[in-house]
Amino acid sequence: MSATVQSVPAHLDPGSQPTTQSTPNAQDFLPLKGTDHVEFYVGNARQAAYFYRAAFGMSLVAYAGPETGQRDRASYVVQQGKVRFVLTTPLRGGDAIAEHIGRHGDGVKVVALWVDDARKAWEETTSRGATSVARPYALNDEHGQVVLSSIRTYGDTIHTFVERTHYSGSFLPGYRAIAEDPVARPTGLLHIDHMVGNVGWHEMDEWVQFYSKVMGFSLYQHFDDKDISTEYSALMSKVMANGNGYVKFPINEPAEGKKKSQVEEYLEFYGGPGVQHIALATNDILHTVSKLSEQGIEFLQVPHTYYTELQSRVGSIDEPVEELEKLGILVDRDPEGYMLQIFTRPVEDRPTLFYEIIQRKGSRSFGKGNFKALFEAIEREQQARGNL
Numbered sequence: 494m495s496a497t498v499q500s501v502p503a504h505l506d507p508g509s510q511p512t513t514q515s516t517p518n519a520q521d522f523l524p525l526k527g528t529d530h531v532e533f534y535v536g537n538a539r540q541a542a543y544f545y546r547a548a549f550g551m552s553l554v555a556y557a558g559p560e561t562g563q564r565d566r567a568s569y570v571v572q573q574g575k576v577r578f579v580l581t582t583p584l585r586g587g588d589a590i591a592e593h594i595g596r597h598g599d600g601v602k603v604v605a606l607w608v609d610d611a612r613k614a615w616e617e618t619t620s621r622g623a624t625s626v627a628r629p630y631a632l633n634d635e636h637g638q639v640v641l642s643s644i645r646t647y648g649d650t651i652h653t654f655v656e657r658t659h660y661s662g663s664f665l666p667g668y669r670a671i672a673e674d675p676v677a678r679p680t681g682l683l684h685i686d687h688m689v690g691n692v693g694w695h696e697m698d699e700w701v702q703f704y705s706k707v708m709g710f711s712l713y714q715h716f717d718d719k720d721i722s723t724e725y726s727a728l729m730s731k732v733m734a735n736g737n738g739y740v741k742f743p744i745n746e747p748a749e750g751k752k753k754s755q756v757e758e759y760l761e762f763y764g765g766p767g768v769q770h771i772a773l774a775t776n777d778i779l780h781t782v783s784k785l786s787e788q789g790i791e792f793l794q795v796p797h798t799y800y801t802e803l804q805s806r807v808g809s810i811d812e813p814v815e816e817l818e819k820l821g822i823l824v825d826r827d828p829e830g831y832m833l834q835i836f837t838r839p840v841e842d843r844p845t846l847f848y849e850i851i852q853r854k855g856s857r858s859f860g861k862g863n864f865k866a867l868f869e870a871i872e873r874e875q876q877a878r879g880n881l
C-alpha cells in the first residue's frame with residue numbers, strides 16, 4: 494500500500510499509511526459549503542437535459558433562454574438530491590461557448606463552489622495567484638441577490654464562487670423555475686462525492702500546488718504509477734481536499750507505459766486538460782445501478798474472475814456477491830470500512846467524460862484495490878475504439 498496522506502485533519506484521515514505529515518492550515522481562508530453546481534457547455538442542451546432526466550433520473554428545475562430574456566444561449570438546470578447540473582448551449586455560432594464546444598466537444602466548463610462570501614473568495618484566491626475570469630458581481634431579481642465571481646483552473650475549466658445567502662429563487666436570477674418534471678425518473682443519487690481532472694504530462698504537481706496554495710486544499714491521498722498501472726498503461730493521481738472535506742478533486746496525469754493510457758486518450762480527444770469523471774454518491778448502489786441500467790446507462794464490465802476472488806480480498810459485506818456481479822459493481826476495503834463503486838462508459842461520443850456511482854460504508858478511499866481490474870476494462874474499450 495503506497496497511498497500517502499499529508500496534512501489531513503484527523504477526522505478526514507482516510508486510513509492509509511501516512512508517510513509524511515505537515516501542519517494543517519491554521520485557518521481555512523476559503524471555506525466551502527460544497528459544490529453548488531456543475532455547468533456543461535453542450536451542442537444541444539435540450540437533448541442533453543433529456544438524457545440526464547430520463548437516464549440519470551434528474552428533474553428539470555429551472556430554465557433560462559430567449560423566453561426569459563437570455564438572448565445568446567439556453568440553459569437547463571437539472572437536479573437530483575444535491576447534484577445540480579446546468580446544460581448550456583449557444584444559440585448562434587462564433588461565440589466563446591461555441592468555440593469551447595468545437596474544441597472540446599460537450600464538457601464541463603464550470604465547477605461552481607458554494608460559499609458565504611464570493612467577494613472574499615475571489616480576493617483570497619486571486620491574491621494568492623489565481624487568474625480572474627470574472628470579478629465579483631451581483632445578480633438580482635424578485636427572489637433576492639446572488640453574488641458570483643470566477644477564477645481559472647486547469648485547461649479551459651473555471652471555478653465560480655456562488656454566494657446565495659440572500660436568495661430564495663430556484664437557481665439564479667434570470668432563471669424561470671419549473672415546478673414539476675414528468676420526465677424525471679429518480680435513481681437515488683445524493684451528492685457529488687468527488688470530481689476528477691485530467692491534466693497534461695508532468696502537470697499534476699503544478700495543479701496540486703494550485704489547489705494547495707491558491708485554494709487552501711490539502712493532499713488527501715496519492716497514487717503513483719505502481720498503484721495505477723496495467724501491463725500496458727499507467728497514470729498518477731493526487732487527491733486534493735478542502736478544509737472540511739466536502740470538496741475533493743483528484744488530479745490525474747499520464748505516466749509512461751507500453752501503450753497509450755486512458756489519460757492520454759482523454760487529452761487527445763478533449764483537446765487538453767478537463768474534467769474526466771464525476772463521482773455521484775448513493776445510499777443504495779444495487780438499486781441505483783439497476784435503475785440506471787434499465788434507463789439506458791452503460792457501465793464498464795469486469796470479468797467473472799474479479800468476483801471469484803472478491804470475498805477473500807474484501808471479507809464479509811452486506812451485499813450478495815452474485816447481485817454485485819450481475820450489475821458489475823466493484824468493492825474495495827480499507828481499515829475503516831468498505832466502498833462499492835462502478836463506472837459508466839463515456840457518456841458522449843468523444844471518449845472523454847464518464848461517471849462513477851459510489852456508495853461508502855465507512856471507507857473514505859478511492860478503490861485502489863479495483864484500479865487494475867478497472868483499467869483493464871477501460872483498455873478493452875480503448876482497444877475497441879482503436880486508441881490503445
Ligand code: FE2
Nearest residue numbers: 687689772849
Ligand atoms: Fe473516482
